[in-house]
Amino acid sequence: xNIYQSIISPILISGLKIDPxxxxxxxxxxxxxxxxxxxxxxxxxxxxxxHQSYCLEDDRLRxxxxxxNFSNPVGLAAGFDKDGVAANLWNSLGFxxxxxxxxxxxxxxxxxQPRLFRLPRDRAALNRMGFNNQGSAALAVRLAALGxxxxxxxxxxxxxxxxxxxxxxxxxxxxxxxxASFRLLQAWGDYFVVNVSSPNTQGLRSLQSGEFxxxxxxxxxxxxxxxxxxxxxxxxxxxxxxxxxxTRLALQHQLGGIIATNTTVSxxxxxxxxxxxxxxLISEEAGGISGAPLQEKSTAIIRSIYQQSGGxxxxxxxxxxxxxxxxxxxxxxxxxxxxIYTGWAYQGPGMVSAILRGLQQQLDLHKLPNIQAAVxxxxxxxxxxxxx
Numbered sequence: 604x605n606i607y608q609s610i611i612s613p614i615l616i617s618g619l620k621i622d623p624x625x626x627x628x629x630x631x632x633x634x635x636x637x638x639x640x641x642x643x644x645x646x647x648x649x650x651x652x653x654h655q656s657y658c659l660e661d662d663r664l665r666x667x668x669x670x671x672n673f674s675n676p677v678g679l680a681a682g683f684d685k686d687g688v689a690a691n692l693w694n695s696l697g698f699x700x701x702x703x704x705x706x707x708x709x710x711x712x713x714x715x716q717p718r719l720f721r722l723p724r725d726r727a728a729l730n731r732m733g734f735n736n737q738g739s740a741a742l743a744v745r746l747a748a749l750g751x752x753x754x755x756x757x758x759x760x761x762x763x764x765x766x767x768x769x770x771x772x773x774x775x776x777x778x779x780x781x782x783a784s785f786r787l788l789q790a791w792g793d794y795f796v797v798n799v800s801s802p803n804t805q806g807l808r809s810l811q812s813g814e815f816x817x818x819x820x821x822x823x824x825x826x827x828x829x830x831x832x833x834x835x836x837x838x839x840x841x842x843x844x845x846x847x848x849x850t851r852l853a854l855q856h857q858l859g860g861i862i863a864t865n866t867t868v869s870x871x872x873x874x875x876x877x878x879x880x881x882x883x884l885i886s887e888e889a890g891g892i893s894g895a896p897l898q899e900k901s902t903a904i905i906r907s908i909y910q911q912s913g914g915x916x917x918x919x920x921x922x923x924x925x926x927x928x929x930x931x932x933x934x935x936x937x938x939x940x941x942x943i944y945t946g947w948a949y950q951g952p953g954m955v956s957a958i959l960r961g962l963q964q965q966l967d968l969h970k971l972p973n974i975q976a977a978v979x980x981x982x983x984x985x986x987x988x989x990x991x
Contacts, residue, residue: 674760701760714732725896789831803889873892
């Protein structure tokens, strides 16, 4: 029995009526404290307990992309730890990598509250956070301090940094805004993501068009003196022709890959009709939907990018992953890595290790040597219970 999913999660989400954003901030505050240096006896013991409970190691799940080593393919998606306050702790919860941000050059408060809503009937969330973060300079200082604390020791897991446009920056100045953030943070990220797909910053998604995206990618690569992997994160609401154009640009500008996908603005098929907090119809509420409603759409886009690129463009798959079957589906569609966020909020901290155990089983059942061998192979998920 999953105690978190059966008892704790319903109490937190529905029973206590705590604002989801407040709950999120409390959790981040605790994780930030737990990851602080120096590690006193209490923090060290708690971290050891987390590691024992939630971490799983298997050489078959390891892989190297862009010269970066990933201990397993399951990462934390951007948006959870925007300012990197728990950057030193995500490995203790089983993640193979974590993506910080979205961070903007200018620190900003984001959109008015309330701006985060759980949709339990849909296993989804609606958010219109609006890139609330302390700014690129603050994140650079925090990651520099983490580097000093680690000394000669390597980071426990790779850290990606997701870059967005500041709200006060006009669209015509977006290139310089992204470049300014990248310049401050280039030394501290293992890979970088150009986020042009959030629906919560006015006009941002227009930057996905080739007219705007090409000069942005060119400028970032010109600034990229250390050869860091650059990826672009795209929306799930694009037409096939738009996906093809972005894939072409990614290959042309020698990007590290594509992250598919961000949240959707579609409300089609939702069981939730109104938001209790506001009393408004969900069709009237601004923001992007994450979680289960994204599952099939994001997987289809992953498969399209993989096919269009001939498998030559690494993909990080995100959207609607709740279990090993969901992760396996995205990997077999063409994703080398996957990310979770909404599913983790619903399923609890044991979700990562459960997914990894499930992936181990699939490698055994399909007689595959490692997780790379499953990427883009369109292999079905075999239910172990049906053959035991």
